[in-house]
Amino acid sequence: xxxxxxxxxxxxxxxxxxxxxxxxxxxxGEAFNARxxxxxxxxxxxxxxxxQVMRHAADxxxxxxxxxxxxxxxxxxxxxxxDRRENLFELLQRPVFxxxxxxxxxxxxxxxxxxxxxxxxFLTPTMEFQAEAQCLNPALRNFHEVRPSLTVKxxxxxxxxxxxxxxxxxxxxxxxxxxxxxIEDLAAYHEKRRNPMLQVIKEVLExxxxxVDRPIFDAFRAAMERxxxxxxxxxxxxxxxxxxxxxxxxxxxxxxxxxxxxxxxKSLAKLDPALRIVVTAAPELQKNTDxxxxxxxxxxxxxxxAARARSLYLDSRFAVNVNPTYVSLVSERVRNAMxxxxxxxxxxxxxxxxxxxxGEEILFMQGWDLGGLNDILCADxxxxxxxxxxxxxxxxxxxxxxxxxxxxxxxMEKVV
Numbered sequence: 001x002x003x004x005x006x007x008x009x010x011x012x013x014x015x016x017x018x019x020x021x022x023x024x025x026x027x028x029g030e031a032f033n034a035r036x037x038x039x040x041x042x043x044x045x046x047x048x049x050x051x052q053v054m055r056h057a058a059d060x061x062x063x064x065x066x067x068x069x070x071x072x073x074x075x076x077x078x079x080x081x082x083d084r085r086e087n088l089f090e091l092l093q094r095p096v097f098x099x100x101x102x103x104x105x106x107x108x109x110x111x112x113x114x115x116x117x118x119x120x121x122f123l124t125p126t127m128e129f130q131a132e133a134q135c136l137n138p139a140l141r142n143f144h145e146v147r148p149s150l151t152v153k154x155x156x157x158x159x160x161x162x163x164x165x166x167x168x169x170x171x172x173x174x175x176x177x178x179x180x181x182x183i184e185d186l187a188a189y190h191e192k193r194r195n196p197m198l199q200v201i202k203e204v205l206e207x208x209x210x211x212v213d214r215p216i217f218d219a220f221r222a223a224m225e226r227x228x229x230x231x232x233x234x235x236x237x238x239x240x241x242x243x244x245x246x247x248x249x250x251x252x253x254x255x256x257x258x259x260x261x262x263x264x265x266k267s268l269a270k271l272d273p274a275l276r277i278v279v280t281a282a283p284e285l286q287k288n289t290d291x292x293x294x295x296x297x298x299x300x301x302x303x304x305x306a307a308r309a310r311s312l313y314l315d316s317r318f319a320v321n322v323n324p325t326y327v328s329l330v331s332e333r334v335r336n337a338m339x340x341x342x343x344x345x346x347x348x349x350x351x352x353x354x355x356x357x358x359g360e361e362i363l364f365m366q367g368w369d370l371g372g373l374n375d376i377l378c379a380d381x382x383x384x385x386x387x388x389x390x391x392x393x394x395x396x397x398x399x400x401x402x403x404x405x406x407x408x409x410x411x412m413e414k415v416v
Contacts, residue, residue, distance in 0.1 A: 003060065003061055003413075003416055004037065004061065004062075004063055004409070004412050004413050004416045005037065005038060005061040005062070006037060006038040006039070006040065006056075006059070006061060006062040006063070007029070007032045007037050007038070007039055007040075007062070007063050007065055007409075007412070008039075008040045008041075008042060008053075008056045008057075008062055008063070008064050008065065009025050009028065009029050009032075009039065009040070009041050009042070009065045009067065010042050010044060010053065010064065010065070010066045010067060010069065010070045011025050011026075011041050011042065011043050011044060011067075012025075012044050012067065012068065012069050012070075013044060013045060019305045019306045019307075020151055020152065020306050021067065021068065023152070023153070023306055024151050024152070024401075025041065025067055026041070027153055027401050028065075028401055028404070028405060028408075029041055031401050031402050031404075031405035032405055032409070034402070034405075035405060035406070035409060037409070040056065042056075044069070044070070050073070050088075053070075053073065053088070054088065054092070057088070057089065057092050057094045057096070058092060058094070060416070061416070062416075063095070063097055063412040063415075063416050064089075064094070064095075064096045064097065065097045065098075065408065066096050066097065066098040066099075066120075067098065067099050068098070068099050068101065068102070069112070070096075070098075071089070071096050071098035071112070071116050071117055071120045072087065072111065072112045072113075072114075072115035072116050072117070073087065073088045073089065073117075074086060074087050074088055074115060075088055075091065085115070087115060087116070087117040087118075088117070089117035089119050089120070090117045090118055090119055093119070094119060095119045095120075095121055095142075095415050095416065096117055096119060096120050096121070097120075097121050097123060097408065097411065097412060097415075098116075098120050098121070098122055098123065099122075099123055099124070100122040100123070100124040100129050100133065100143075101124065101125060101129075101329075102129075103129065103132060103216075103217070103250075103253060103325070103326075104129060104132040104133040104135075104136055105132050105135070105136065105217055105220075105246055105249045105250060105253070106250050106253060107246070107247060107250040107251075110136065110238060110243070110246065113133055113136045113137050113140070114136060114137055114236060114237055114238060116133075116137060116140060118139045118140065118141070119142075120140065120142065121142040121143075121144060121411060121415055122140070122142060122143045122144065123144050123146045123407070123408055123411060124143060124144070124145060124146065125145070125146060125147065125148035125329050126145070126326060126328040126329040127143060127145050127328075128215055128326060128327065128328050128329065129143075130143040131217070132217050135217075135221075135232075135233075135234065136234060136236070136238070136246075137236055138236070139236070142415075144407075144411045146404060146407035146408060146411070147398075147399070147403050147404055147407055148329060148330060148332070148335065148399060148404075149335070149399050149400060149401050149403065149404035150332075150335050150336060150339050150395060150399050150400065150401060151332045151335070151336060152306065152309075152310065152336050152339065154339040154340070154392075154395075154396060155310070155314060155339075155340060155341075159314060160314070160340065160341040160392070161314065161341070162385060163317040163341075163343065163380070163381075163384055163385050163388060164380045164385075166314075166315050166316055166317045167276065167315050168276055168277075168278050168312065168315045168316040168317065169275040169276045169277060169316075169317050169318065169377065170268065170271075170275060170276075170277040170278070170316070170317070170318045170319075170320060170377065171277075171278050171279075171312055171313065171315075171316035171318070171319050171320070171337075171342070172264070172265075172268070172277070172278070172279045172280070172319075172320040172322075173280050173309065173312070173319065173333055173337075174261050174279070174280060174281065174322060174333075175280065175281060175303070176258050176261060176262070176281050176282070176285055177254050177257075177258065178254075179250070179251040179254045179255070181247070181251065182251070182255075183201065183205075183248075183251045183252055183254075183255040186201065186247070186248055186251060187201050187202075196227035196228055197227075197245070197248060199223070199227045200220070200223040200224055200227050200248070201248060201252065203219075203223045203226075203227075204216065204219050204220050204223050204252055205252060205255065205256065205259075207219045207223075208252075208256040208325070209256070209259065209260075212323070212327070212347070212348070212349045213327050213349050213350045213351075214327065215325075215326075215327055216249070216252070216253055216256065216325045217249065220232075220248075220249050220252070224245070232245070234246065253325055256325055257322070257324060257325060260322050260323075260347065260368050261322045261368075263367070263368035263369065264320060264322055264347075264365070264368045264369075264370065265279070265289075265291075265292065266291055266369075267365070267368065267369040267370040267371050268295075268298065268320075268370060269291050269292055269295050269298065270371060271370060271371070271374055271377060272374060272377070272378050273295070273296070273297050274297070274378070275297055275377060275378065276297055276299070277295075277297055277298045277299065278298075278299045278301060278312060278316070279298060279299070279300050279301070280301055280302065280303065280304055280309075280312075281300050281302070282300065282302050282303075283300045283301075283302060285300055286298065286300045309336075310340070313336065313337055313340035313341075313342055314340050314341070316337075316340075316342050317342065317343060317384070318342060318343050318344070318345055318377060318384070319333070319337035319340075319342035319343070319344050319345070320344075320345050320346070320370070321333045321334045321337070321344060321345070321346040321347070322346075322347055322368065323346065323347055323349055323352065327349055327350075327351060328351045329351070330351070330352050330355050330356075331346075331352075334346060334352070334356075334362070335395050335399050338361075338362075338388075338391035338392050338394065338395040339392060339395050339396060339399075340392075341388050341389070341392050342388060342391075343363065343384040343385070343387050343388040343391070344356075344362050344363070344387075344388075344391055345362075345363045345364070345365055345370065345373060346362060346363075346364060346365070347364070347365055347367065347368050348364040348365075356391070356394070359387065360387065360390055361387060361390050361391040361394050362387065362391060363376070363384075363387065
């Protein structure tokens with residue numbers, strides 16, 4: 001009999017992620033319950049959040065699932081030489097299980113990865129992130145690949161309208177983030193100082209638009225070694241110089257994603273003006289972008305919460321995905337859109353093309369240009385409906401939260 005009897009999930013605030021993570025954690029908790037385990041959800045906003053975590057972490061039959069956050073939870077106390085910080089789970093000598101689904105080199109991840117407990121067992125849908133995390137914190141040793149899953153609860157069949165009955169022709173769920181500093185500011189800064197980082201920036205940005213199957217961090221580290229003459233390394237904790245280098249990688253990642261999305265927007269602006277197109281970008285983007293300003297059929301609605309996103313997916317015939325810079329993970333936008341019965345159109349990389357059959361479960365644009373699909377977009381196409389139906393059945397079968405729960409439990413039972 002397994003020693004594992006209970007899973008405690010640490011639930012983050014919902015306002016930081018369109019309320020997706022709390023809803024997802026609730027569904028995952030239900031899956032743990034369905035497998036005979038007690039499930040306790042601890043609200044991170046609760047006044048006694050830390051004391052609840054400590055009490056449950058001390059139980060040898062309990063596994064703490066921290067999700068995307070809280071594996072860096074620490075205690076700070078004063079010593080003669082100043083304040084000292086220790087990770088809570090290391091002090092308790094207990095494992096903590098966490099989700100790793102973002103680039104560790106991203107600026108918002110630095111502190112989490114740097115302060116992560118050495119007892120953390122990272123559950124990740126792609127092992128691509130392991131090398132990135134260990135570059136920032138070599139003490140992290142435990143990484144486990146688990147299946148990617150839907151991050152939203154799929155609608156029942158009776159709520160899934162045929163494509164012909166959906167009022168939105170194309171839905172593009174994405175954001176167009178601006179970094180501070182911008183990559184242009186960083187390039188100017190390093191050019192002024194005649195720093196080889198300028199060549200690194202130029203090289204990686206060019207590679208990213210040409211080699212979609214190459215991990216960005218691999219390209220970055222190779223360029224760093226080529227132009228600086230030695231392998232790229234950082235210290236722990238990160239020094240000021242380390243952060244100056246890593247901010248380039250972080251800002252380039254956002255720049256690359258944004259540039260790819262802009263290419264898709266340009267192609268959307270050239271499609272049949274009778275198509276109704278909805279984009280979850282700020283309305284200011286349309287007002288400030290020449291090629292979008294006169295496109296009356298494009299509606300920019302800004303950020304949306306999970307409930308609004310659900311209704312938009314259900315109302316949309318086609319959902320457009322622009323892959324993030326992960327090369328071995330299918331974007332959650334693809335999985336979720338398929339679950340809601342949309343016909344998904346995506347840019348292509350080798351991984352997504354291996355997972356979903358083109359013309360059977362997904363459509364691929366040429367590069368980041370939708371123009372070649374204009375005919376199918378404008379038609380009440382039986383072909384598009386068949387692709388959407390097969391895509392929905394595929395993700396319901398192979399990307400369920402229940403399957404993810406099985407993977408997580410299997411790891412927990414080996415560790416607890």
